[in-house]
Amino acid sequence: MDTYELAGLRPRLPSPLEPAADERFARRGLTLLLKRDDLIHPDLPGNKWRKLVLNLRAAGGRPVLTFGGAYSNHLRATAAAGRLLGFPTIGIVRGDELAGRPLNPSLARCAADGMRLEFVDRSTYRAKHEPAVLAALLGRAPEGTYVVPEGGSNALAVEGCAELGRELSGRADVAAVACGTGGTLAGLAAGFGGRTLGVPVLRGGFLGAEARALQEAAFGGPRGDWWLDERFHGGGYGRTTPALDAFAQDFEARHGLAIERLYVAKMLFALVSLAEEGAFPPGSRIAAVITGSGESQAVSSR
Structure with a gap:
């Protein structure tokens, strides 16, 4: 499998970066931008494309x-x-x-x-x-058979996700992404010149160590200025809360964008909450990475 074959999938790269007028950010002097990685490919959207592309080249059709x-x-x-x-x-x-x-x-x-x-x-x-x-x-x-780890997160995946950071470099001051296994965060932070926020969607507090280990494997050491906020997992993977569901529905109505619940809604909820807490300096451009479409549904709400 060579570069030509993968290019035949016709990914939309770089993915669009769209302004999102939202008074919850504007009244604090902040600009919200949506990095539409969900539009890269209909079957391999967002970080799935970025994490798989180098692995598929390495697999070579096996x-x-x-x-x-x-x-x-x-x-x-x-x-x-x-x-x-x-x-x-x-x-x-x-x-x-x-x-x-x-x-x-x-x-x-x-x-x-x-x-x-x-x-x-x-x-x-x-x-x-x-x-x-x-x-x-x-x-x-x-x-x-070629083995790709859970979530696709390995050194090659991190290198692929670094391109996401490079696409945002100079266009945003803060980038935010939902985290499952830490690979997207590790690569995004490495390629991005600003601060990177990771919002874990699982409980456990293990993602910091996972992201550091992935950066070590990919780059030989830590890269980028990144941090985690562990408060927005909504009860754990596949779970939401009534407050999160209401937030997602409101965001959809405001912006005409279907919001994926397992990852994206939690990240956006975190950004709005942090903006209200004054976590970002006025004038900041905040890029929210939309890693998937609104098709996926949560396992349960509680």
């Missing part, structure tokens, strides 16, 4: 095995890439209890795109990086 939960956008993007570029894909899905149930819309899309789904118990999934566990999984895969 089968790709990767990991994700039942609602993983990364699994969907990998499956779509396999369909579009003609290589086999295998998805290791967290939760063996799902094996006997009807597929949810996310996993059904993966299967329709040709991905072979393997459901594993949660203890096996947690141990997926251990050599013996990974060897067993690869033993059921075609010879020469």
Whole structure:
């Protein structure tokens, strides 16, 4: 698989950077900008394109095995890439209890795109990086299968996401992105000249260490000026709150943009809250990275 083949997917790069008139920012002397990475490609939107592109080049058309939960956008993007570029894909899905149930819309899309789904118990999934566990999984895969980690986050993914930072450099003072595995944050901060905010969508407080490790793997050390705000995960991955749902609906009405709930809504909610707290100096241009469309839905609200 060469650069020409990937270019044949016709990604929209650089993605648009659109001003969003919002009085919650304007009355504090701030400018909100929307970095529309969701428009890069209909099947590989946002950070999914940026994290996969160098990995797919490295795979060179070999089968790709990767990991994700039942609602993983990364699994969907990998499956779509396999369909579009003609290589086999295998998805290791967290939760063996799902094996006997009807597929949810996310996993059904993966299967329709040709991905072979393997459901594993949660203890096996947690141990997926251990050599013996990974060897067993690869033993059921075609010879020469290329492994992409959960969420697509590895050194190549971080290098791909650095291009996002370069696209924003000089055009914004602050960039904000929702974080699942830390790869997009690690790359964005490395390529961006301003401050970068990561908004974790999971509980646990582990993402700082993950992002630092990814920067070490990609660049040999820390890069960029970045920080995390852990307050806006909404109860954890796949969860929202009534307040978050109401916020997303209001933002959609204000800006005519469908807001993805699992990641993007949490990041935008964080930005509005931080603006109200006076966290940004007047005159700041704040770029919110829209990493996915409003198609994905949260697992539960509480």
